[in-house]
Amino acid sequence: MAERDIIFLVGKDEYGLDVQGITAIESMTDIVPVPNAPACILGLMHLRGEVIPVYSLRKRFDMEEVTDTAKNKLIVARYDGKSIAFKVDEVLEMHDFEESTLSDTPVIAKSARTTYIRAVANKQGKLVLLLEPSGMYEGDEEAQMEEVLKKMSEE
Numbered sequence: 001m002a003e004r005d006i007i008f009l010v011g012k013d014e015y016g017l018d019v020q021g022i023t024a025i026e027s028m029t030d031i032v033p034v035p036n037a038p039a040c041i042l043g044l045m046h047l048r049g050e051v052i053p054v055y056s057l058r059k060r061f062d063m064e065e066v067t068d069t070a071k072n073k074l075i076v077a078r079y080d081g082k083s084i085a086f087k088v089d090e091v092l093e094m095h096d097f098e099e100s101t102l103s104d105t106p107v108i109a110k111s112a113r114t115t116y117i118r119a120v121a122n123k124q125g126k127l128v129l130l131l132e133p134s135g136m137y138e139g140d141e142e143a144q145m146e147e148v149l150k151k152m153s154e155e
Helices: 141-154
Strands: 003-010 013-018 022-027 041-047 050-056 073-079 082-088 090-097 117-123 126-131
Touching (some): 003 082
């Protein structure tokens, strides 16, 4: 077994995140909007004593944001000592990918705007993009969000 991923929907497409970096899957909760935050940040949530930025994968993938539904979930991931919650349309399953079903991101799809794609997996004939949380932020979005969190902790 090469790796285990949580598979979820954003729009009609399936994506995955390695379970090793996931700390929680939560139902939608109150999200506090943050003025002047990066466009993909919906706001902040409070989870078990930690303030966590909530990131819209729909906005990141240039899709229209949808009204929250019962199927929307927040996948909380931790990387480089930081937590981030990803709003997804629906969590589908946990899936084990054999190494033979994983491929590097094709060169044609690699760019500064697609650093979030870690690999492409073949799941019974359907392609699933496996995501890298640390590649989600564009430009100085991560630094902007860290500044917002720092200011909030000082208040």
